[in-house]
Amino acid sequence: xxxxxxIIDYVSxxxxxxxxxxxxxxxxxxxxxxxxxxxxxxxxxxxxxxxxSHVLPVTNxxxxxxxxxxxxxEEILANAPEADQGAFRVPKTVE
Amino acid sequence: xxxxxxxxxxxxxxxxxxxxxxxxxxxxxxxxxxxxxxHCCPICTGMPGVLPVLNQKxxxxxxxxxxxxxxxxxxxxxxxxxxxxxxxLPKAFQISQLYLPICRNxxxxxxxxxxxxxxxxxxxxxxxxxxxxxxxxIFDTTHxxxxxxxxxxxxxxxxxxxxxxxxVIAYLETLxxxxxxxxxxxxxxxxxxxxxxxxxxxxxxGQAEFGTRTEMKNINSFRAIARAIAAERKRQIxxxxxxxxxxxxxxxxxxxxxxxxxxxxxxxxxxxxYFPEPDLSxxxxxxxxxxxxxxxxxxxxxxxxxxxxxxxxxSSYDAGIITGIKALADYFDEVNAILGQPQxxxxxxxxxxxxxxxxGEGDSFDILLSxxxxxxxxxxxKNNVINRNTAKEVFAAVWQEDLDxxxxxxxxxxxMVGDGDLIKDTVAKVLAANPKTVAEFKAGKEKVLGFLVxxxxxxxxxxxxxxxxxTLLREALQ
Numbered sequence: 153x154x155x156x157x158x159i160i161d162y163v164s165x166x167x168x169x170x171x172x173x174x175x176x177x178x179x180x181x182x183x184x185x186x187x188x189x190x191x192x193x194x195x196x197x198x199x200x201x202x203x204x205s206h207v208l209p210v211t212n213x214x215x216x217x218x219x220x221x222x223x224x225x226e227e228i229l230a231n232a233p234e235a236d237q238g239a240f241r242v243p244k245t246v247e
Numbered sequence: 248x249x250x251x252x253x254x255x256x257x258x259x260x261x262x263x264x265x266x267x268x269x270x271x272x273x274x275x276x277x278x279x280x281x282x283x284x285x286h287c288c289p290i291c292t293g294m295p296g297v298l299p300v301l302n303q304k305x306x307x308x309x310x311x312x313x314x315x316x317x318x319x320x321x322x323x324x325x326x327x328x329x330x331x332x333x334x335x336l337p338k339a340f341q342i343s344q345l346y347l348p349i350c351r352n353x354x355x356x357x358x359x360x361x362x363x364x365x366x367x368x369x370x371x372x373x374x375x376x377x378x379x380x381x382x383x384x385i386f387d388t389t390h391x392x393x394x395x396x397x398x399x400x401x402x403x404x405x406x407x408x409x410x411x412x413x414x415v416i417a418y419l420e421t422l423x424x425x426x427x428x429x430x431x432x433x434x435x436x437x438x439x440x441x442x443x444x445x446x447x448x449x450x451x452x453g454q455a456e457f458g459t460r461t462e463m464k465n466i467n468s469f470r471a472i473a474r475a476i477a478a479e480r481k482r483q484i485x486x487x488x489x490x491x492x493x494x495x496x497x498x499x500x501x502x503x504x505x506x507x508x509x510x511x512x513x514x515x516x517x518x519x520x521y522f523p524e525p526d527l528s529x530x531x532x533x534x535x536x537x538x539x540x541x542x543x544x545x546x547x548x549x550x551x552x553x554x555x556x557x558x559x560x561x562s563s564y565d566a567g568i569i570t571g572i573k574a575l576a577d578y579f580d581e582v583n584a585i586l587g588q589p590q591x592x593x594x595x596x597x598x599x600x601x602x603x604x605x606x607g608e609g610d611s612f613d614i615l616l617s618x619x620x621x622x623x624x625x626x627x628x629k630n631n632v633i634n635r636n637t638a639k640e641v642f643a644a645v646w647q648e649d650l651d652x653x654x655x656x657x658x659x660x661x662x663m664v665g666d667g668d669l670i671k672d673t674v675a676k677v678l679a680a681n682p683k684t685v686a687e688f689k690a691g692k693e694k695v696l697g698f699l700v701x702x703x704x705x706x707x708x709x710x711x712x713x714x715x716x717x718t719l720l721r722e723a724l725q
Contacts, residue, residue, distance in 0.1 A: 216302075218268065218269060219268045219275070219276045220269075222286050222287050223288045228287045236390065238282055239390035240284070240393075241383075242334045242389050242390075245334050
């Protein structure tokens with residue numbers, strides 16, 4: 153499958169990645185290889201095979217509706233790039 | 248404006264926060280509010296390597312809502328990831344259901360003044376709520392609070408079956424009543440536990456295809472929804488009449504200003520890249536499980552309304568309003584259990600009671616007076632302890648703090664004068680003071696009687712039984 157520059161631009165913008173021209177060329181080749189590799193699956197005859205929605209033969213893994221204590225806020229915020237007044241502080245985002 | 252008549256076509260996406268104790272995929276509390284980020288754990292804040300585990304109650308609530316809206320229940324369902332970058336969801340995806348939602352193809356019957364209609368439900372799916380973002384104007388940054396992140400939601404998606412705001416409001420009222428009866432949500436719009444996105448388009452009347460629709464997000468009161476619909480209909484028609492075209496976009500409704508703004512441009516169209524959620528197992532609902540939930544469903548608004556009409560003889564209108572709000576219907580039952588006078592109780596509930604209960608913010612409905620106390624007021628009227636006017640006054644006075652009405656009547660000396668002699672004396676006094684009016688009455692001017700009644704009531708501080716007073720007054724005038 154041919155991966156166009158437009159596809160690379162689109163996918164990298166969806167992933168919020170800012171790629172240099174060199175990186176784009178490199179990634180284009182890599183993605184093409186990955187897609188071609190996955191193409192192998194399309195050579196299989198899957199007539200009559202139900203699409204699978206999960207790889208493990210398990211269903212209905214539930215928990216009871218019971219509250220357990222949350223984690224202390226300091227721990228929750230420990231990995232925040234910035235925190236202020238108990239909240240994560242992030243660059244301005246307005247829809 | 249040209250001669251073309253336009254039809255509005257509306258579909259609704261209603262999000263309802265479920266009244267579970269814990270979140271959908273972790274054990275944090277779903278309680279509203281709280282200090283920022285104090286109802287959080289590694290799962291709901293999207294730390295790497297954590298695994299979500301589905302809250303069984305969410306599935307049960309989903310089945311219950313599906314059954315109450317005549318949906319088909321999906322017996323083999325699963326979750327999907329909806330990918331997007333926005334700081335309200337720290338995982339950078341929302342766990343939702345796209346391919347196999349828990350319910351499909353339902354119907355909700357609505358009615359209002361002059362219309363009755365079935366609104367089709369396209370689907371209902373389970374998903375997690377997002378966090379809250381607050382803009383900080385000082386630092387020009389955004390603060391993220393993830394307390395609400397992971398609170399379970401049901402999204403109820405209707406078909407585009409509405410043609411005006413009245414139908415939309417009737418549907419929302421009906422849906423809200425169903426959700427409250429089932430006990431699956433408190434439906435507090437002001438706290439965001441019931442939110443509606445409005446998809447709206449217009450088309451020339453008679454045209455079969457739909458026009459291009461816009462979506463207005465998260466409008467949080469019935470009144471605001473009605474206003475947003477009127478404004479968006481007008482905006483789209485004007486756009487078309489001016490030779491322009493409607494752009495498919497998401498708009499934010501500013502209720503204070505009465506206008507909506509485009510939120511995302513077309514260039515920025517969302518591509519959610521849904522794929523099956525690998526961290527959650529499929530949800531298999533057996534016929535037995537479904538039937539068990541069906542059997543446990545409480546009486547729903549429709550049945551309760553029928554019961555009030557047939558069993559208590561209430562009008563369709565009265566029964567509809569009372570059963571439309573679960574708290575009000577429960578209250579009615581309690582007061583009626585004491586008094587056994589359904590119509591009298593209904594009359595009380597539909598008057599000042601309704602106004603006071605709705606006096607709070609937004610669409611809130613708060614009953615402050617206990618049923619026993621309302622029953623006492625009604626009993627005092629029945630037993631001629633106080634007259635109706637005084638009863639209204641007492642009602643208004645005791646509402647806020649749920650005071651004991653009997654005590655209030657005693658303390659304020661409001662009990663009616665049972666003493667016929669005192670009333671007779673007052674009548675004599677008033678007649679003596681108003682010879683001209685008496686002469687007018689005797690000359691056939693019947694309506695001056697009202698003035699004399701008023702004068703006597705004033706003398707008696709409003710504490711006379713109007714019927715007794717009338718009789719004695721007429722006797723004295725003979």
